[in-house]
Amino acid sequence: MTHPARYWHREGERIVCTACPRLCTMSEGQHGFCYVRKHEDGRLVSLAYGKPNAVAVDPIEKKPLWHFLPGTTILSMGTAGCNLGCRFCQNWDxxxxxxxxxxxxxxxxxxxPALARREGAASVAFTYNDPTIYPEYVIDAARAARAAGVAAVGVTAGYISDAARxxxxxxxxxxxxxxxxxxxxxxxxxxxxxxxxVLETIEWSVKRGLWVELTTLVIPGHNDDPEELRAQFRWIAEHVGPDVPLHLTAFHPDYKLQDVERTPPETLIRARDEARGFGLRFVYTGNIWDRVGSVTACPGCDLPLIERRWHAVAANRVKADGTCPGCARQIPGVFDARSQSTSGGRRYHLL
Ligand code: SF4
Incomplete structure (x- = not known):
């Protein structure tokens, strides 16, 4: 069963998908690059609607989202396919x-939402592959979730058209x-x-008032040039401000980049310090053991507010109204789910 897709127009006998900037043109029977959108019977259909191929329960810290309902579980789902072709994809299967x-x-x-509640999850994530390729399902499922008091989260490369976004x-x-x-x-x-x-998506989302965190997988020899990283940190500070959390995570050899070494911890730690030097207040490291890079400290009084051990929250001192108990400064993020069940960093698959 397929589902009618949005974001397309006809060009003669062919259909152009406008969900992402790739603008795939499809003759009857053809799929787009992402392989879940298809020209079928003269219209564009989604093969992914209501059919996630991966469903798991994760700690929300794994997304990573570190300023959004910390310590809670999130029902995570993704489909096959993607609109990017990352040679370092860590979910390539x-x-x-x-x-x-x-x-x-x-x-x-x-x-x-019923499945999320059954699993004790405070939120649901569209993740693993890119939700850009199944916006119709994301919109309907997120609406249903939010109507039932379950938050909805997207994990994305942000390579999306203005209309779908x-x-x-x-x-x-x-x-x-x-x-x-x-x-x-x-x-x-x-x-x-x-x-x-992608830059336009980031800027648009932050200016729209959405809660946004950024992730950069730092890959030796490909995107770890110090000058390039400094340009990135400067752009973040100038275009979306110092309160947007940035996660710098370590690469491990995967998919087509088997011959590239793991990211040395020193690279991430140096980048973390440089980013903070540009005024970014919440810079974290991931996939390495780095105590400084796993703590949220208050920018006002330096009190350690949230301490993490890998994907588990070890301590959370942010008050329920989102303020620091030391100096009453408002900490950017969403911190109001203290009564929800906590994950303890566990992960398990439902599919
Ligand atoms: S969403 Fe898929 S079909 Fe549509 S333009 Fe992007 S890659 Fe092509």
Missing amino acids: LSKAKSHHKRALELAPEDV ADMYPELDALNIDLKGFSERFYHKLTFSHLQP
């Missing part, structure tokens, strides 16, 4: 798969957007996409 080759859970949008993002409570590098060369050669639309 999903992103490079065809949806009909993978098992899927039949999960209507209205059933999403304007419809989908306001349905979400929080976003983690990858800023995969800071050069067009990197985006073009290693992700088969472009940098500028």
Whole structure:
């Protein structure tokens, strides 16, 4: 069963998908680059609607979202396919798969909040691959979730068209957007996409008032040039401000980049300090052991507010109204779910 897709127009006998800047043109029977949108019977359909191919319960810290309902669990789902072609993809078994080759859970949008509640999750995430390729399902499922008091989160590369973004993002409570590098060369050669639309998405989302955290997977020899990283930190400070958390995470060899070494911890620690030097207040490191890079400290009085051990929250001193108990400064983020069940950093698969 397919589902009618939005974001397309006809060009003669062919259909152009406008969900992302790739603008795939499809003759009858053809799929787009992401392989879950198809020209079928003269219209564009989604093969992914209501059929996630991966469903798991994660600590929300794993998304990573560190200023949004810290310590809670999140029902996470993704489909096959992707609109990017990252050579370093860490979910390539999903992103490079065809949806009909993978098992899927039949999960209507209205059933999403009940599943989240059953698993003790405070929120639901569209993640693993990129929700840009199934906006119709994200919109309907996020609406159902929020109506039932379950928050909705998107984890994305932000390579999305203006129209799909304007419809989908306001349905979400929080976003983690990858800023995969800071050069067009990197985006073009290693992700088969472009940098500028991603920067526009980040700026648009923050200015729209959405809760946004950014992630950069630092890959030795590809996007770890100190000058390039400094340009990125400067851009973040100037364009979206110092309160947007930035996660600098370590690469491990995967997919087509098997010959690249793991990111040395010193690279991330140096980058973390440089980013803070540009005034960014919440810079974290991931996939390495780094106590400083895993603590949220108050920018006002330096009190350690949230301490983490990998994906588990070890201590959370932020008050329920989001303020620091030491100096009453408001900490940016969403911290009001203290009564929700905590994850303890556990993860398990439902599919
Ligand atoms: S969403 Fe998929 S089909 Fe549509 S333009 Fe992007 S890659 Fe192509």
